[in-house]
Amino acid sequence: MNRITIGLIPAPLHIAALRLAHWVRLRWWKLAGSRVRGCRVLVLDPHSRVLLIRHSYGSGQWMLPGGGLGRGEDPVIGAVREMFEEVGLRLDEACLVGQVGDALSSHESWLVAGTSSDEPHPDRREVLEARFFAAEDLPEETAPRVKRELPGWITAAKAARPAA
Numbered sequence: 001m002n003r004i005t006i007g008l009i010p011a012p013l014h015i016a017a018l019r020l021a022h023w024v025r026l027r028w029w030k031l032a033g034s035r036v037r038g039c040r041v042l043v044l045d046p047h048s049r050v051l052l053i054r055h056s057y058g059s060g061q062w063m064l065p066g067g068g069l070g071r072g073e074d075p076v077i078g079a080v081r082e083m084f085e086e087v088g089l090r091l092d093e094a095c096l097v098g099q100v101g102d103a104l105s106s107h108e109s110w111l112v113a114g115t116s117s118d119e120p121h122p123d124r125r126e127v128l129e130a131r132f133f134a135a136e137d138l139p140e141e142t143a144p145r146v147k148r149e150l151p152g153w154i155t156a157a158k159a160a161r162p163a164a
Contacts, residue, residue, distance in 0.1 A: 049132035079112035113157030
């Protein structure tokens with residue numbers, strides 16, 4: 001759905017539908033044993049702060065933005081698309097950092113890094129909040145995995161960037 005179409009559905013109804021869809025999707029993946037391909041995006045602003053978002057569904061914790069990849073979709077292309085869809089950001093200098101799979105699931109998740117000097121504009125439906133934070137000053141409600149792995153992800157992202 002694009003931003004114009006989304007505006008035709010009342011926000012409370014849209015958020016309720018997103019929560020229901022998320023609940024159904026999680027159960028379907030577990031029941032069907034589906035292998036899901038997705039990406040997480042590590043976005044740094046000019047001050048080296050990291051972009052975190054909070055969805056209207058799921059845990060409600062702050063996390064890296066991202067989303068599902070289409071069949072055969074390149075993770076970097078998917079990350080650029082997801083950034084625009086979720087928060088209206090242009091992702092510059094995007095590069096693939098590597099796979100960041102979850103040992104407890106069969107999901108295939110890629111970490112893509114990039115930069116942006118734009119301000120995020122969450123749709124306040126799927127993404128309730130989106131802000132840049134200093135890596136050493138993350139909000140208390142940040143997902144535990146993000147808190148634990150963010151320093152290593154930032155180091156890996158800097159190493160993956162082509163030399164200027």
